[in-house]
Amino acid sequence: MSTEEGYETPEPVRFDSKIAVLLRDDLESWQRLNVTAFLVSGLGSARPELVGEPYEDGDGTRYLPMFRQPVLVFEGTKELLMAAHGRALGRGLPLAVFTSDLFATGNDRDNRAAVRAVATAELDLVGIALHGPRNAVDKVLKGARMHP
Structure with missing residues (x-):
C-alpha cells in the first residue's frame, strides 16, 4: 500500500483474466458502439x-x-476477425458473436x-467478445490492435 495525502491507497489490481472485444475495422462509429x-x-x-456489486453514490442512490x-x-x-473466432472456438473460450446480418434485424x-x-x-462477423485467461485471450487476438 502507498500513502497519498495521509490516505492509504491500495495497489493496482492485476487480473488474471481478460475481457476483450474485437471489432472489424471497417465499421461506422455508431456500429462499433452498438456491436460492443x-x-x-x-x-x-x-x-x-x-459482474461486481451494485454501485451507490454519496446520497445512497443505487445503480x-x-x-x-x-x-x-x-x-x-x-x-x-475470422482467425480470432476460430482460435477462440478451438480454445473453448466463452464467445459472443455479432454478424453483419444483425444490423438488419430488430x-x-x-x-x-x-x-x-x-x-x-460462413458467418460474416463484425465483432466478437470473449473472456478467458490473459495469455489465452492474447493468443486469440494475435495481430489485433487496440481500438483508437
Whole structure:
C-alpha cells in the first residue's frame, strides 16, 4: 500500500483474466458502439462472476453493477476477425458473436435466427467478445490492435 495525502491507497489490481472485444475495422462509429454493447451483454449474462456489486453514490442512490474488470476493445480486418473466432472456438473460450446480418434485424428472435441460418465458417462477423485467461485471450487476438 502507498500513502497519498495521509490516505492509504491500495495497489493496482492485476487480473488474471481478460475481457476483450474485437471489432472489424471497417465499421461506422455508431456500429462499433452498438456491436460492443451487444457483445459484452452476452459475457455478463454467461459469466455472472465477472459482474461486481451494485454501485451507490454519496446520497445512497443505487445503480446497477458492472463488470469487475476493464473491457479492452481491439480492431482488425475481416480476415483477422475470422482467425480470432476460430482460435477462440478451438480454445473453448466463452464467445459472443455479432454478424453483419444483425444490423438488419430488430429483435432478439430475428437476431438468433439470422446467426442460426449461417454455417460457422460462413458467418460474416463484425465483432466478437470473449473472456478467458490473459495469455489465452492474447493468443486469440494475435495481430489485433487496440481500438483508437
